[in-house]
Amino acid sequence: MSSFDEYAALAAQLTDQLRSGERAAVEETRRLRGLTAVADQLGERLAAQAHRLEQLGRAIGVAEPGLTGPDAATPASVPAASAPLPVSAAPAPDTDPAAELAAVRLLADEADRHVQATEAIGHRPALLPAWSPAARALAVYCACALGGATLMLVMVLASGVGLIGGFTLGAWICAGLPVVSFVAGYLVLGRFGRAPLIAGPPPRYVPMGFVICVLLVPFVYCAYLLLVRFLR
Helix, strand or coil: CCCHHHHHHHHHHHHHHHHHHHHHHHHHHHHHHHHHHHHHHHHHHHHHHHHHHHHHHHHCCCCCCCCCCCCCCCCCCCCCCCCCCCCCCCCCCCCHHHHHHHHHHHHHHHHHHHHHHHHHHCCCCCCCCCHCCCCCCCCHHHHHHHHHHHHHHHHHHHHHHCCCCCCHHHHHHHHHHHHHHHHHHHHHHHHCCCCCCCCCCCCCHHHHHHHHHHHHHHHHHHHHHHHHHHHH
């Protein structure tokens, strides 16, 4: 083989190597741009999660430090959206950016599930959260009415030993205790029957509560009188 043929072969080999290097550089640039786009998307997603968590914290009266701020949305493992990955930043043998971003995506998915669960809890009140509003109001007014009836029985016993007059006892049984029971149920529903993430007052079912309290306390008193007469 002549020197010219050897030169031509070497030149062709060098050209192939240069083209292969250019293709590899183009593929690497394309891969790094794809990783940068994924990092940008994760950064926006984490920023939205941080904003939502801040809203949830304000709704329940908890201000968690570190949720807000320019550095809260983008952790160290996620490249910033404003800093594209350079072509020369080839990964180390023990580090794969794609795997790191995949791990961050899994963590973001898990965070989304926790945020959704928190929002579901935040839309339910602390008092009897699994009950419907009407059932909750019914239970609260009945409990308050029974509490008023218990107080009424104590007053009846006190009247029997002369500590309370008959007129005072009658006034409390007919008006005082039912009203107090109703107001107590109304306040309990307003304090513990409101969901943290729902604006406005909770449903209190005022007519139902008033009827329950007005009827149940005198009913218990009448039942008590009948029981006493029956036992005699």
